[in-house]
Amino acid sequence: MARAATTTDAFNAVAEPRRRQILDALANGERPVNDLVAALGLPQPLVSKHLRVLRQVGLVEVRDEGRQRLYRLNAGPLRPIHEWVKSYEQLWTERFARLDVVLEELKELESEDTDDDDE
């Protein structure tokens, strides 16, 4: 699937699950990149890539302190979107939990049919 430039759109920036993890991790306060790498269990180049995207849309700010670069969240404008993606996921998770129940019944019906054939 072709992807549009993520960097133009804060919606996209926050819709990527790993970037949401980074935002969540930064919600607890300013952190250096190594901290984020450890917290997320992702390779550093990938974390750096996501941080770059988040900086470009203004969701993450950075400052140098000594030899460290510290990243911090600027989530104010984004909170509603972040909440939306989470709540939209919640809606579909609810739907699909019910769909699971329907599917279990359909599977049982099919296996009963098969049992009947065996008799």
Add this chain to the structure above:
Amino acid sequence: MMTTSSHTAVVTLPTDTQILITREFAAPRHLVYRASTTPELIKRWWSGERGEMTLAEVDLRVGGRWRYVMTANAGFEVAFHGEYLEIVPDERIVHTEVYEGIPDADEAAATVTVTFEEKDGHTLLSTLVQHKNQQNRDMHIDSGMEGGMQEAFDKLEQVAVSLL
């Protein structure tokens, strides 16, 4: 049934005009397809915990129309309709989707591609919502925020409180 699925739906916004919802199911795809296209089965899951479906009309052929109506727990009614553009049984359905609650609804129709992929008896269900422009996509998001997305959390909160 007390078992709860650990599966959560994954929502991403692949481009400025799209919303993608994916989830894996422990069932072969012909059953996921059946549950997604049979009115009495759709009625059992599509409203989630948000309300009751009062109507699920499905005229499953290219050019045929569909319409879903749900009465939300809060009492108001929400309705969606559309037309089937492409049907590959057990594999893929492409249809338009119109949320009837906005002005000039039909002009803001989205195109939805539902894909059923089976692997080892499990099915990956992907629903790609393609809006005509970013404004419509963002409106979808905004309307969701206003129109009842909060309900689930309210309900969850009530349940949590009742457990205290």
